[in-house]
Amino acid sequence: MTHFAAVVLFALFASVVFGITQRETPRSMVRYGAYCFVLFVGSAIALSWIMFLIAR
């Protein structure tokens, strides 16, 4: 498994649990889950680029 695949799977499962447990209606659960997923993966990509640029 690549590191990025691990990040995506981690984000997916954590977002599903966050969405279901932190919101009350199905619609808001989906929206919050998607929001968490984007934040997880987006921040991982952003931090990766920052570390790549620092290491150069």
Place this chain on the structure above:
Amino acid sequence: MATEENKSAAEVPAAKSGAQPGAQSGAQAQSQMVPVYLPLIAGWMVPGAGHFLLRKWGRGALLAGSILAMFALGLAMHGELKSEVHDILDMLGLAGDLGNGLLYLVSRLAGLGADKVQVTVADYGTRFIVVAGLLNVISAVDAHNLRTGRKS
């Protein structure tokens, strides 16, 4: 006293939705028959079991699938199952592992999981297992909130 608190808490969702207090659905009434702390304990022991007890089948299946998959992936990546504590971080890791309930105990008894992390992916696997335990605790608390009526 405790019964009164539970009763008033159970009426909150009905008040929020504008429904009559006596107009609870059959499923809601049946979920109120479950002992207050049973969904919390069952949800901790078996992922999703707290929601299944309250007849929240969809939520329970999604939570169980996510937590089980995360735990299984952690084991597949040769993640470490903590068994002894050397420092404060190990203690936190063990607390996270214990959040998996029976999954942790059965895996320990079956000899699954690495004793020592030797590759980078195994370090990720260890985090997957710890986070699966923490998510399971959140899920169990959510089941308890559903039972008491703090959440609908």
